Amino acid sequence: MKTRVAVALAASLLLIVFALPRSTFAHRARPTPTPAPTSTPAPLPTPTTPTAQPLFIDTASEGYTCSNGVCAFPDGTRNTSYAAPITSGGGTGPTPYTWSVVAGSLPAGLSLTSSYGVYSAYVYGTTTNQQTATFTLQVKDGVGDTARQAFTLTVN
Numbered sequence: 001m002k003t004r005v006a007v008a009l010a011a012s013l014l015l016i017v018f019a020l021p022r023s024t025f026a027h028r029a030r031p032t033p034t035p036a037p038t039s040t041p042a043p044l045p046t047p048t049t050p051t052a053q054p055l056f057i058d059t060a061s062e063g064y065t066c067s068n069g070v071c072a073f074p075d076g077t078r079n080t081s082y083a084a085p086i087t088s089g090g091g092t093g094p095t096p097y098t099w100s101v102v103a104g105s106l107p108a109g110l111s112l113t114s115s116y117g118v119y120s121a122y123v124y125g126t127t128t129n130q131q132t133a134t135f136t137l138q139v140k141d142g143v144g145d146t147a148r149q150a151f152t153l154t155v156n
Contacts, residue, residue, distance in 0.1 A: 130155055
């Protein structure tokens with residue numbers, strides 16, 4: 001008997017709750033207002049934007065020596081596999097940066113990758129002739145800025 005009364009009472013309460021207009025419960029949905037601050041907070045520091053460094057060909061990282069504006073790649077040996085890296089620094093924009101020979105030419109049998117990784121390139125191949133070649137490499141960053149450097153490479 002108690003169970004029947006409890007079920008009937010619960011059913012009656014549910015009918016009453018669902019029959020009431022929603023505005024009856026609106027007071028529960030109101031947010032509590034946030035009190036106004038009693039003092040003005042200190043301003044946040046303004047973030048600084050790092051200044052981009054100009055694009056340059058980084059011969060020092062590879063240990064290449066330079067004299068009178070011309071840097072030297074390591075010497076190669078005729079009919080022997082050759083690989084030497086060159087890298088850049090600074091610059092901006094999307095990567096990888098692209099490399100090219102813009103003056104002169106590499107020794108016979110050698111090529112330049114257009115990129116290697118993000119900022120670097122490789123001169124590679126198998127040299128075929130004993131010679132000293134002079135050439136200029138250019139690197140272009142993601143926004144089109146360029147840097148150039150003259151080089152020599154001797155094949156013994």
